[in-house]
Amino acid sequence: MTAPLLKVENLRIELTTRDGVAPVIDDLSFELGAGESISFVGESGCGKSMTALGIMGLLPEKVGRVASGSINFAGEELSTATEKRMREIRGNDISMIFQEPMTSLNPVYTVGEQIAEVLRAHQNLSKAAAWASAIELLDAVRIPNAQRRVSDYPFQMSGGQRQRVMIAIALACKPKILIADEPTTALDVTIQAQIFDLLNDMKRQTGAAIIMITHDMGAVAEMAERMIVMYAGRNAEQGPVEQIIERPRHPYSKGLIACVPHIMATLTEERRELTEVAGIVPSLREFGKNRCLFASRCNMVTQKCLDKRPPEVAFEGQQMSACWHAEAV
Amino acid sequence: MASLQSLMMRILYAAILLIAVLVLNFSMMHMAPGDVADTISQSMGGADQELLDQIRADYGLDQPFLVQMGRYIGNVLQFDLGYSFFYNKPVTELILQRLPATLLLVFVAQILALFIGVILGVISARKPNGIASHFVTILALFGYSAPVFWTGILLLIGFSLKIQLFPVAGMRDVTIEGGFWVHFIDVARHMVLPVITLGSIFLALYSRLSRATMMEVLGSDYVRTAKAKGLTERQVVYKHALKNSLSPVITLAGLQFSAVISGAVLVEAVFSWPGLGTLAFQSIIARDTPTILGILFFSALVVIVGNLLTDLALRLVDPRVRSKG
Ligand SMILES: Nc1ncnc2c1ncn2[C@@H]1O[C@H](COP(=O)(O)OP(=O)(O)OP(=O)(O)O)[C@@H](O)[C@H]1O
Numbered sequence: 330m331t332a333p334l335l336k337v338e339n340l341r342i343e344l345t346t347r348d349g350v351a352p353v354i355d356d357l358s359f360e361l362g363a364g365e366s367i368s369f370v371g372e373s374g375c376g377k378s379m380t381a382l383g384i385m386g387l388l389p390e391k392v393g394r395v396a397s398g399s400i401n402f403a404g405e406e407l408s409t410a411t412e413k414r415m416r417e418i419r420g421n422d423i424s425m426i427f428q429e430p431m432t433s434l435n436p437v438y439t440v441g442e443q444i445a446e447v448l449r450a451h452q453n454l455s456k457a458a459a460w461a462s463a464i465e466l467l468d469a470v471r472i473p474n475a476q477r478r479v480s481d482y483p484f485q486m487s488g489g490q491r492q493r494v495m496i497a498i499a500l501a502c503k504p505k506i507l508i509a510d511e512p513t514t515a516l517d518v519t520i521q522a523q524i525f526d527l528l529n530d531m532k533r534q535t536g537a538a539i540i541m542i543t544h545d546m547g548a549v550a551e552m553a554e555r556m557i558v559m560y561a562g563r564n565a566e567q568g569p570v571e572q573i574i575e576r577p578r579h580p581y582s583k584g585l586i587a588c589v590p591h592i593m594a595t596l597t598e599e600r601r602e603l604t605e606v607a608g609i610v611p612s613l614r615e616f617g618k619n620r621c622l623f624a625s626r627c628n629m630v631t632q633k634c635l636d637k638r639p640p641e642v643a644f645e646g647q648q649m650s651a652c653w654h655a656e657a658v
Numbered sequence: 659m660a661s662l663q664s665l666m667m668r669i670l671y672a673a674i675l676l677i678a679v680l681v682l683n684f685s686m687m688h689m690a691p692g693d694v695a696d697t698i699s700q701s702m703g704g705a706d707q708e709l710l711d712q713i714r715a716d717y718g719l720d721q722p723f724l725v726q727m728g729r730y731i732g733n734v735l736q737f738d739l740g741y742s743f744f745y746n747k748p749v750t751e752l753i754l755q756r757l758p759a760t761l762l763l764v765f766v767a768q769i770l771a772l773f774i775g776v777i778l779g780v781i782s783a784r785k786p787n788g789i790a791s792h793f794v795t796i797l798a799l800f801g802y803s804a805p806v807f808w809t810g811i812l813l814l815i816g817f818s819l820k821i822q823l824f825p826v827a828g829m830r831d832v833t834i835e836g837g838f839w840v841h842f843i844d845v846a847r848h849m850v851l852p853v854i855t856l857g858s859i860f861l862a863l864y865s866r867l868s869r870a871t872m873m874e875v876l877g878s879d880y881v882r883t884a885k886a887k888g889l890t891e892r893q894v895v896y897k898h899a900l901k902n903s904l905s906p907v908i909t910l911a912g913l914q915f916s917a918v919i920s921g922a923v924l925v926e927a928v929f930s931w932p933g934l935g936t937l938a939f940q941s942i943i944a945r946d947t948p949t950i951l952g953i954l955f956f957s958a959l960v961v962i963v964g965n966l967l968t969d970l971a972l973r974l975v976d977p978r979v980r981s982k983g
């Protein structure tokens with residue numbers, strides 16, 4: 330097997346809050362091959378965005394930091410890279426699109442300027458050449474009338490169109506990895522399907538690997554080959570998507586999958602969110618405790634679960650689960 | 659074009675506003691005790707009732723209120739603001755003589771306060787615990803609490819009398835001879851203290867607001883996007899964040915125009931700056947009604963023009979304002 334494009338090992342990200350220091354990401358490891366798609370699922374607040382920002386080197390200033398572990402991108406360690414080196418990588422080798430298309434674009438510059446800017450930053454293009462590429466990119470993300478729309482301001486576009494512009498910006502420099510942090514959560518269901526289609530097409534065209542963060546199990550099934558189920562900053566279960574859906578090895582993933590009626594249903598159909606496992610995610614203060622953090626919501630809980638954090642148990646076909654009773658799930 | 663149309667509407671509103679100011683001005687002055695006839699008779703060393711009536715008839719002061727007002731407004735619209743008996747000059751001429759000095763003071767103070775205020779705001783927003791940030795806090799405290807004339811007099815004592823760095827009063831030294839640059843430097847030297855005095859109040863205001871908006875903007879989603887593109891810190895702050903943080907500051911600056919004018923009156927009085935403020939001061943004491951009315955009219959004009967300029971500036975920085983009008 331060739332070396333993976335991105336290798337995250339025992340990553341620990343700490344946040345300094347008023348209540349003290351808490352590990353918002355605790356001992357997370359995963360790999361991403363070139364051109365591969367991996368999906369992160371899990372409820373709100375379990376650290377999906379923090380993982381993404383950690384890879385980008387954009388953790389909230391003075392609050393978040395990589396405390397230990399490594400983020401290795403194509404043989405280069407990112408967690409200790411200089412800010413200058415990270416700037417070269419951001420938007421060029423690794424790009425990110427965000428959950429909020431309505432506010433993610435700068436309201437006072439035209440979309441063309443905002444696309445051209447990233448090209449100029451990384452590719453030394455002239456103003457005119459960057460502008461021409463911006464038009465091509467708008468066309469590629471299927472904005473009709475690209476020639477004219479390129480001089481529009483963000484407020485003249487719909488949410489779906491703005492997210493397309495964000496995708497154009499992210500893919501402008503043909504990155505090796507695209508991180509999409511809940512790219513469709515804020516959009517209408519029909520628009521969601523179009524955006525997923527677009528991302529799939531772009532992935533095929535550019536060969537970028539995708540890290541897709543989502544609440545939407547249907548999107549996971551459609552978009553990704555492998556998935557990581559996260560819970561309270563930790564890896565709960567990891568493995569090939571179909572395998573996990575068919576035979577989950579963690580009570581949390583099992584709950585998530587059970588509460589989505591037709592995972593494979595067409596994407597235009599209204600799907601329910603992942604919040605239907607009874608109970609709530611523990612608060613950040615609980616994150617570092619040496620026990621299973623899912624215990625308060627688990628129907629298989631035993632004393633062992635409360636005494637010690639469960640280790641990651643490997644199963645056949647690259648599946649692994651962090652549960653004391655994984656065999657019995 | 660919707661944008662041009664809305665601009666025309668603005669100008670129309672401004673014109674209506676100006677007429678309203680005229681009506682109000684005239685009514686107020688009319689209600690105040692004492693009129694031109696009194697002033698003239700005083701300067702002649704007293705007059706009997708017959709002469710007073712004669713003077714009133716000559717200047718149309720015996721006409722009904724509305725007629726007087728109508729005539730006044732009509733004249734003003736032809737830039738005839740009446741005649742000052744105190745100065746023995748047409749008011750328009752009097753004002754146009756003094757206006758440049760006031761405009762110079764007001765605009766230089768405003769623009770410097772805006773420019774320095776925004777820069778201080780940006781620097782302190784990036785380092786909320788840095789020196790610049792503490793400076794803004796102290797400046798704000800000082801700017802809000804110290805009265806203009808007090809600051810002015812303090813500076814005057816310190817930098818004109820104790821350390822003789824700047825001239826004590828006026829706008830230029832009549833004994834100086836030389837070309838344009840010699841006079842330029844002379845006026846600039848005279849301006850330093852008045853501009854600092856007038857600007858300091860507004861500097862406090864602008865730097866605080868710009869620090870607050872800048873901090874908010876730096877935490878916004880599009881700034882995160884700019885960082886995710888791999889732009890340099892400078893591009894993120896000065897291209898993406900700064901332009902977005904300008905609108906509130908410009909709006910505030912526009913609202914401050916009338917405060918700047920009234921501040922200018924005090925500053926001019928302290929530094930004997932030969933502008934409208936000093937003129938207003940003198941003509942109020944002399945009960946020179948036409949001049950006072952003229953000055954009120956011109957200050958209203960300056961405020962209204964200032965607001966229009968603010969509007970244009972907002973259009974320049976924010977495309978949303980441009981399209982909505
Ligand atoms: N700037 C911050 N300061 C302090 N705590 C933060 C900050 N940003 C996020 N957190 C906390 O970190 C935890 C993980 O947040 P994160 O945004 O990674 O969750 P998420 O899985 O992306 O959730 P969502 O699905 O809602 O986006 C949350 O408990 C959140 O409250």
Ligand code: SF4
Binds near residue numbers: 581655
């Ligand atoms: S370790 Fe125990 S509490 Fe945690 S998920 Fe497994 S069975 Fe449930």
Ligand SMILES: [Mg+2]
Binds near residue numbers: 510
């Ligand atoms: Mg998130």
